[in-house]
Amino acid sequence: MADRKNFSRYNMRCGILLHAKAGNERIAELKLPDLDARYLALTGSDLPGSNTIEFMGRSMPLIAKETISYKDQIVLALFAPDYESATLMMREVSLSTEPIKEAEENSTLPDSLEYSWGDMYDNSDGKYKEAETEFSLTRIARHNRRLYTVTAWMEGSNMHIEAPSQWVELIRDTVERATGYPKRNIIVHLLQYTAKHDEYLFEPAMLAAIAATATIRTGLPSEIRDDGFFSRPAVNVKRQVLLDEDSRPVYESAEMIVDQGAFAFAPEEYQRQAMTGLIPPYPLKGFRGSVKITSSPSYPASFCGSLGYSEALAATEYHISRLAEEAGTTPNLYRAAIEKEKRKFTDYIPGFELDGQRKCTETVVKSSSFDRKWSANTFQKEEFGLLGYLKGIGIATGTGIAGFSTTLSKESGFSAMMTFTQKQNVTINTSAITHPGTMKIWKKRISDKIIPGRPEGVMFLDPGPDTMDSGPDVLSRLVASFTLQLDSAAKRLSVLKETEKLPVSLKFDAENTYYPCEFENSGNAAVVCEVKIDKATMIPSVTGVWGAFNFPTIMDRSSLENSIRRTIMMTLRENGMNVPLSFRIHLDLSEDGTDDTISSIQQLARGLTLGALSNAMKQAAGDKSASLPISDEEINKIFREEE
């Protein structure tokens, strides 16, 4: 890796951004004060190249030019010798806007994704009992308390960028497009980061393009800082089901509507992931599922937190619990009654044995006394009248999926190269340089297959102009599917090194030829969540979480446990839950010893926590509480309305 910046802070330009106060507006006037040579203002027209960021075929403007599409969109970048001067000068900038009366229709959104099997029954004869459930998540759009700092400087003919990023190639692409600077000469120095959702994906690339432009214009190193933003889309899932006389679902339709904000990124992939979560685990004679993406003048939910699988899984689990309620039994007993030994094979997820899931369910049901608490809460609720019992417990079970879908992997062409050198070492050319812990595991796995007992002989090449693009590090793609691709390449290389002349190289891409469906299932889990609403303050608190997770292989137990705990904690807090002193997460981790696919832990844990929490809140606060996040104010409103 090239040397990091070694220039003085006194000889650089510091940039801050002006964000729009509202979306769906037209810029009437952008008035700048008189700026001397020490200052630089960049608007949408000042970028030498294209004013867009492109991601998997979709694009959005870096800086708003004439129209402001969403609240918080970048309108202006102002560079000054220091941040204090930049902030003071920014106060002199005046932006006047006028609302756009006729909202333009977003024509770039894909059609709704439909998936079905069997014929649907009309039920005009009333043969089946009809039931309907609705699950919704309110949009979360807020600053995530992170500050993105991106620095750009020139050294000879090279443009250096220092930034935290989930996808180095996106930075290089965006900078090349915005500045016209050849990609070969753009060197990215990665800063350490932890991405809980989809942070460090788009924003660093956008800031890098602006900072690089400032560097070219001023000839000085430029640094730009901006507050990070987290946006979860608004989700609404409506399900209609026909039940037989034993309350078993026979025909079902599910419709998911997702508002991705002003610009949709990878909406087709979102639809595929969401559809995988929407497909119910129980057998049905007929099923119709649809996932529709809509837009609104709000901050784009880039990778939408989890690309939809978590939310759809939570919606399915919420639905199953409502059906159990309808049938007058506990969700796990109801589930045992309606599910078969094996799940149905679909285009999205293979037909796998449900044994693992059942074991996880049994574990959490037993350790949390779920059946007893569920029944007690249900009975007490009926006794308590208007205010309700204010206690609830919910369960969610499901399977994990790994990384991106097969379709996206085939389209994207992300690749890497593994070489067995004459010095009997293995080098890997990839942009997927992740956290040290993951790299250590990768080195061990590869060395076991090619050069046993010598992990130090496996080397990941330093990033440079010839680094191959292995795709973004979101959704644990690099940990999940990339690990398998490395394994597979290592196996093939171990054969080739014996038969071919050294050095021998093997280029492998992200296409997973062994995936018959869009996603491969991996790992099972069950989560129980117990909540209590304070009678006086109406603040919802979570009193305990019980989780049982079963994976094919556990590479690092401690990291895995921490990752699950963190995801559970973050999901609870994100959805408005207070965490009291007595709160505890009871985790049970197990592995079945098979060397199988690795799943995205965060997606699974997040989806199940969300599902269990929705179920618990439904029991505690009643029918109107289905939308998360929820606050004390909203709960108070629910009970007032009931009065």
Next chain:
Amino acid sequence: MKIDCTIDGKTLTLSLNSDKPLSLILRENTGDDVAVNHCNGNMCGLCVVLVDSKAMLSCMVPAFEIRGKTVTTFDSFKRTRNMKDIEKAYESVGSYPCQDCYASRSLVFESLIEEGTTDPEEILKELSIIKCPCMDPEDSINIVLKGIEARRKRNVRRPQFS
């Protein structure tokens, strides 16, 4: 104004605005990259430093407050034996903070261990300056208790409070 202080063992005389936040001083005047965040006082909780062994959010400490005081950032603290105690505590509890808040949380733990705080409410109150939700309360309390135990075993003399 001129401010004399000790930052990471170096005695410095800094010439700066009296209300400049410590986080910016560390970043701009001393070139410390550890305090990666400066959230303009939005309480992100990721810029904790030790000021005379007490954990504080550096973005909330104005320059005049550090006059004559000792500031320790995670960059120098991570090499001390005290950090080893905290690492041992993480290991024995089986839980550790995420990379985002690792530095800040470790410094708050150090402050609590140094003071010998064992009251759970007090521990959680102190830890509330870190907004990252990656650890559950019980683990945090256990880490402090284990840290105090490890420190005692090492026979480190703690400052006496009147």
